[in-house]
Amino acid sequence: MIPAPFDYLAPTTVEEALAALAEHGDDAKVVAGGQSLLPVLRMRLNTPEVVVDLGRIDSLRGIREEGDHLVVGAMTTHHEVRTSDLVRTHAAVLAHATDQLADSQIRHRGTLGGALAHADPAGDQGACVLSLGAELEVTGPGGARTVPADQFFLGLFETALGDDEILTAVRIPKHTGWGGHYEKFVRVVHQWPIVAVAASVRLEGGTIAEARVGLTNMGPTYLRARGVEEALVGATPTLDGVREAAERATEGTDPPSDLNGDADYRRHLAGVLTARAVVAAAGG
Amino acid sequence: MARITLTVDGEQVTDDVEPRTLLVHYLREHLGKTGTVIGCDTSNCGACTVHLDGRSVKSCNVLAVQADGHEVTTIEGLARGGELHPVQEAFRECHGLQCGFCTPGMIMQSIDLLAENPSPTEDEVRHGLEGNLCRCTGYHNIVRSVLHAAGGAQ
Numbered sequence: 001m002i003p004a005p006f007d008y009l010a011p012t013t014v015e016e017a018l019a020a021l022a023e024h025g026d027d028a029k030v031v032a033g034g035q036s037l038l039p040v041l042r043m044r045l046n047t048p049e050v051v052v053d054l055g056r057i058d059s060l061r062g063i064r065e066e067g068d069h070l071v072v073g074a075m076t077t078h079h080e081v082r083t084s085d086l087v088r089t090h091a092a093v094l095a096h097a098t099d100q101l102a103d104s105q106i107r108h109r110g111t112l113g114g115a116l117a118h119a120d121p122a123g124d125q126g127a128c129v130l131s132l133g134a135e136l137e138v139t140g141p142g143g144a145r146t147v148p149a150d151q152f153f154l155g156l157f158e159t160a161l162g163d164d165e166i167l168t169a170v171r172i173p174k175h176t177g178w179g180g181h182y183e184k185f186v187r188v189v190h191q192w193p194i195v196a197v198a199a200s201v202r203l204e205g206g207t208i209a210e211a212r213v214g215l216t217n218m219g220p221t222y223l224r225a226r227g228v229e230e231a232l233v234g235a236t237p238t239l240d241g242v243r244e245a246a247e248r249a250t251e252g253t254d255p256p257s258d259l260n261g262d263a264d265y266r267r268h269l270a271g272v273l274t275a276r277a278v279v280a281a282a283g284g
Numbered sequence: 285m286a287r288i289t290l291t292v293d294g295e296q297v298t299d300d301v302e303p304r305t306l307l308v309h310y311l312r313e314h315l316g317k318t319g320t321v322i323g324c325d326t327s328n329c330g331a332c333t334v335h336l337d338g339r340s341v342k343s344c345n346v347l348a349v350q351a352d353g354h355e356v357t358t359i360e361g362l363a364r365g366g367e368l369h370p371v372q373e374a375f376r377e378c379h380g381l382q383c384g385f386c387t388p389g390m391i392m393q394s395i396d397l398l399a400e401n402p403s404p405t406e407d408e409v410r411h412g413l414e415g416n417l418c419r420c421t422g423y424h425n426i427v428r429s430v431l432h433a434a435g436g437a438q
Contacts, residue, residue: 001325008286008303008349038345039327041304051303055350079339103415104393105330108339109346190328190414 003041010053014060014139014166017052021164022141024050030166031055032075032114035106060113060168063087070172074113074137078102081112091172092180093200093212093281094128100182101125103190113167116152119159119221121256122192124182126153126222127214131198134172140165153221175212178202183277184216185269187260193217194260195269197225197249199277201237208232208242211278218253218270227251228274237282239275246275288352292317293361301348307341308332310348311358319360319388323417330416333389334358340396342415359388362395371395371433380429382420390416394430403434 011017021028029048031037032055040046054060060075063084070090072081081087082098101107101115101124115123116136129136130149138145141164152160161167184196196216202209211232213225231245255266285300292315299314311317311334320343323331332343335357343356362369371394374380381387390413397404397412404412409430410423418426 002306002309003304005302005304008347010349010352034347034350035327035345038306038347042306042325042344053347053350103330104396104412105333105340105342105415106327106345108336109341189411 001042004047007050033110035110072170074167078107090174097124097182117167122217127198127216130222131212131214137169156220179281181280183273197273197277199281201281218255247271249274291355305348307346308343320358331389333392374433375429378429380426386418
């Protein structure tokens, strides 16, 4: 299959890209790395008249520190994220999740911003940035705005991003000294998770002082397991020590049922994987 | 139509293409480089893997216009003066193929893997080839081929 015909624009600045979106409105579709969009275009699930490629906008690439935040440009590739010392040091769970995302070839092209804007509920990075309390930098015709991750992901493939806006960067509060682990349960290794859990923990004196837990594919979008986070405070980071807290991972979830498993099976997985993720994040 | 200029297997080419043209179709149908094959059409199988600016990509998942100004290497650009690339040689030596359909992609991905990690463990080879499917060898000889190539390079 090949995509339906479209016009192609490759702006080199954010301003040019915004102008293209303003001109073409609903008829335009933004492509970042294209690793999710191109299959969609090939299967003709979407037939935009104009494709606006962000791939030639250099200012959207790169990872830098800004005070107590890590700022990842939206067009930074998965490969760059997973091999970044800054990400490993300050957002370990994101590096670990990106290690397990798709396969090597996809990671060379796919981007963090593209994946987050796509908002596939089974995507690996949304639960990481949500649980770390990240903010998304969005630029539109009215200028730039910052959207907290818990207000950015609205539902199935749905975000707060307007048709005339572009996601430019992800601002992640540094979690320096925290352990991070992404526990992904898959049927085929390079596929999307049936359920996955993003856990970050900070230890004090051998017990859990703080925890951040995000869930993948447990609802129409990524979820933060705040009940688990609260219950983990003071827990010993062993499977027995965290089991009761991990059971709260099902609170507020609405997992899908499909060929890989029904909703009850996913709820079961959420508890088991949360316990494993937390213990591994704590270095166990 | 869009005009693109890129380097493919060391030669500069310029063509007018429809923006919807996939890189793999451009390579096969415009340039006749049929060594790069189309396996699954869903970006799963990795048979169409080529190098874009030195890194492996699935050429069914890149538009030809996105490769404008860049450098592409296909399986056809590996041999030098009639000498197979060491990874091609290793696949031959270790019987790393049966029907051969996945082989172009396997070799391109293996070269990328070895460039990043010249002395991989067996486990690292298996993980590095996650994006490439083979339906006949059971992978064992493919993994052996990559390890053999790594040994040969040391």
